[in-house]
Amino acid sequence: MAVVEIYDTTLRDGSQGEGVSFSAEDKVKIALKLDKMGFHYVEGGWPGSNPKDMAFFQRIKNHRLSHARIAAFGSTRKPGVPVQEDGNIQSILAAGVSVATIFGKSWDLHVTRALGTTLEENLAMIEESVGYLKSRGLTVIYDAEHFFDGFKANAQYALATLRAAVRGGADRLVLCDTNGGSLPEEIAAIVERVKEEIPVVLGIHCHNDGELAVANTLAAVRAGVTHVQGTINGYGERCGNANLCSVIPNLTLKYGHETIPRSSLAQLTDLSRYVSELANLHPNTHQPFVGASAFAHKGGVHVNAILKDPRTYEHIDPALVGNRRRVLVSELSGLSNLFYKLKELNFNLDASKEETRRFLEEIKELEHQGYMFEGAEGSFELLLRRAYDNYREPFKLESLRVIIELKENSPVYSEAIIKLTVGDQVVHTAAEGNGPVNALDNALRKALEVFYPDIRRMQLTDYKVRVLDEKDGTGAVVRVLIETGDGERSWGTVGVSTNIIEASWQALVDSIAYGLLKNNGR
Numbered sequence: 168m169a170v171v172e173i174y175d176t177t178l179r180d181g182s183q184g185e186g187v188s189f190s191a192e193d194k195v196k197i198a199l200k201l202d203k204m205g206f207h208y209v210e211g212g213w214p215g216s217n218p219k220d221m222a223f224f225q226r227i228k229n230h231r232l233s234h235a236r237i238a239a240f241g242s243t244r245k246p247g248v249p250v251q252e253d254g255n256i257q258s259i260l261a262a263g264v265s266v267a268t269i270f271g272k273s274w275d276l277h278v279t280r281a282l283g284t285t286l287e288e289n290l291a292m293i294e295e296s297v298g299y300l301k302s303r304g305l306t307v308i309y310d311a312e313h314f315f316d317g318f319k320a321n322a323q324y325a326l327a328t329l330r331a332a333v334r335g336g337a338d339r340l341v342l343c344d345t346n347g348g349s350l351p352e353e354i355a356a357i358v359e360r361v362k363e364e365i366p367v368v369l370g371i372h373c374h375n376d377g378e379l380a381v382a383n384t385l386a387a388v389r390a391g392v393t394h395v396q397g398t399i400n401g402y403g404e405r406c407g408n409a410n411l412c413s414v415i416p417n418l419t420l421k422y423g424h425e426t427i428p429r430s431s432l433a434q435l436t437d438l439s440r441y442v443s444e445l446a447n448l449h450p451n452t453h454q455p456f457v458g459a460s461a462f463a464h465k466g467g468v469h470v471n472a473i474l475k476d477p478r479t480y481e482h483i484d485p486a487l488v489g490n491r492r493r494v495l496v497s498e499l500s501g502l503s504n505l506f507y508k509l510k511e512l513n514f515n516l517d518a519s520k521e522e523t524r525r526f527l528e529e530i531k532e533l534e535h536q537g538y539m540f541e542g543a544e545g546s547f548e549l550l551l552r553r554a555y556d557n558y559r560e561p562f563k564l565e566s567l568r569v570i571i572e573l574k575e576n577s578p579v580y581s582e583a584i585i586k587l588t589v590g591d592q593v594v595h596t597a598a599e600g601n602g603p604v605n606a607l608d609n610a611l612r613k614a615l616e617v618f619y620p621d622i623r624r625m626q627l628t629d630y631k632v633r634v635l636d637e638k639d640g641t642g643a644v645v646r647v648l649i650e651t652g653d654g655e656r657s658w659g660t661v662g663v664s665t666n667i668i669e670a671s672w673q674a675l676v677d678s679i680a681y682g683l684l685k686n687n688g689r
């Protein structure tokens with residue numbers, strides 16, 4: 168099967184996504200990672216747009232890349248402005264790259280309404296801009312903005328814009344579904360028409376407004392394009408761009424195309440999380456191929472079959488994209504989920520099937536009360552160990568008191584006083600906090616630090632409260648989920664009560680107890 172060039176525009180179109188902003192240094196880090204993984208092109212930004220993007224192009228020059236070519240983005244020249252005097256075109260040259268990607272108008276509506284110029288002038292803008300950049304020795308990728316909408320409105324004019332780019336010497340013509348509303352069969356039919364008319368390497372750039380960006384990209388490849396643009400995690404303007412974390416494995420594993428090397432495919436999950444971390448966005452756990460839930464099995468029937476043969480409920484081996492299989496325990500579990508977890512935790516359990524079933528019933532009853540173990544693997548393992556493993560709690564609560572004081576013209580005061588036994592010692596301590604849960608956390612740590620210095624490395628990274636029966640108002644049951652990390656790993660714990668302090672305390676106790684358990688190598 169043919170080679171399909173992978174052109175990443177995370178650093179440019181991805182940055183156009185709401186909530187996404189990379190520093191120049193982040194951009195360099197991502198570009199280097201993409202290069203190492205064998206991406207063919209990395210679009211670094213629009214140098215004529217802002218100083219940060221220009222800084223990226225200056226910095227990336229200090230690195231030797233082994234695979235990727237860095238592209239600078241921009242538009243065709245302005246109407247009525249000579250190309251050599253156009254600031255945007257000049258800034259592409261100033262970026263010092265060997266690849267320029269410029270977008271031009273394909274849709275007559277855009278020419279007359281957005282640009283406010285004539286159809287003839289737009290053709291001249293395209294031809295002269297491409298031609299000028301070519302004459303300066305650059306590879307030129309021409310992004311035909313709104314190509315599909317333009318073709319549907321006025322096919323002859325849309326094709327004429329491509330011919331103008333070809334006269335200018337464009338190396339690639341990229342057909343863009345800019346508004347993201349096209350359907351796969353429309354994309355395929357239009358690509359086929361263009362292929363008949365224009366003898367230049369064709370590419371595709373799809374947006375996700377109809378949630379079809381990946382499907383449209385694949386349809387375009389099936390119809391003959393060999394250059395694909397997209398972003399990591401599908402970040403991009405409005406609903407985003409074609410998600411390369413799905414496009415690449417589909418092209419490689421399903422259609423058998425050569426894209427990035429197979430060894431790099433196994434780094435795709437890592438890449439997805441790396442980019443979301445630098446974008447400061449939570450990873451989308453439900454993302455196909457690379458999301459934490461992509462190979463997470465919850466239903467008992469599924470887990471039972473997975474244990475017999477993973478192909479029963481997995482479309483690919485998760486390791487091919489660097490992901491892993493997970494089995495969740497919940498009210499929807501059967502014995503198979505538990506047996507899987509016991510094996511995963513290296514639990515040498517002698518329990519009978521009946522005993523395990525009783526434990527399963529207990530989990531289902533706790534979930535009925537409001538516990539949720541699939542996001543609280545720490546609490547689940549502790550429950551298991553408390554039931555079967557002669558587990559010794561690292562401390563025991565004797566009593567706990569929380570004081571909240573509200574005074575006019577003063578900040579709210581929160582204090583927690585706790586009495587614990589650790590081994591045969593009684594510890595009595597108090598601490599303040601910026602809220603009652605923070606005060607509890609501080610008091611608990613203060614009491615335990617002398618006995619368990621490892622606690623200093625454990626930090627609460629997330630605290631979520633969910634009211635379970637809103638109709639009961641302030642008397643409702645609440646579920647508290649806490650995420651804790653120690654720099655190497657992170658774990659979730661859960662607490663449930665009609666009292667938010669008690670629910671928080673349960674989750675806090677499990678978070679510390681689980682951290683200590685793991686530090687003891689269990």
Ligand SMILES: CC(=O)SCCNC(=O)CCNC(=O)[C@H](O)C(C)(C)COP(=O)(O)OP(=O)(O)OC[C@H]1O[C@@H](n2cnc3c(N)ncnc32)[C@H](O)[C@@H]1OP(=O)(O)O
Nearest residue numbers: 213215216217242243244245246270271272281282312345
């Ligand atoms: C489909 C896409 O995603 S294209 C990429 C879109 N990305 C961005 O817009 C992010 C970066 N953009 C920017 O930083 C700014 O918009 C700039 C620096 C490019 C331009 O800023 P300004 O000069 O203030 O113009 P402004 O943003 O208000 O308007 C865009 C201008 O580009 C013109 N333009 C739009 N497309 C093209 C084109 N293909 N060729 C030439 N000019 C174009 C518009 O007609 C408008 O010009 P006008 O002011 O004469 O009406």
Ligand SMILES: CC(=O)C(=O)O
Nearest residue numbers: 270310312313343345
């Ligand atoms: C060029 C581009 O980003 C688009 O048409 O969507």
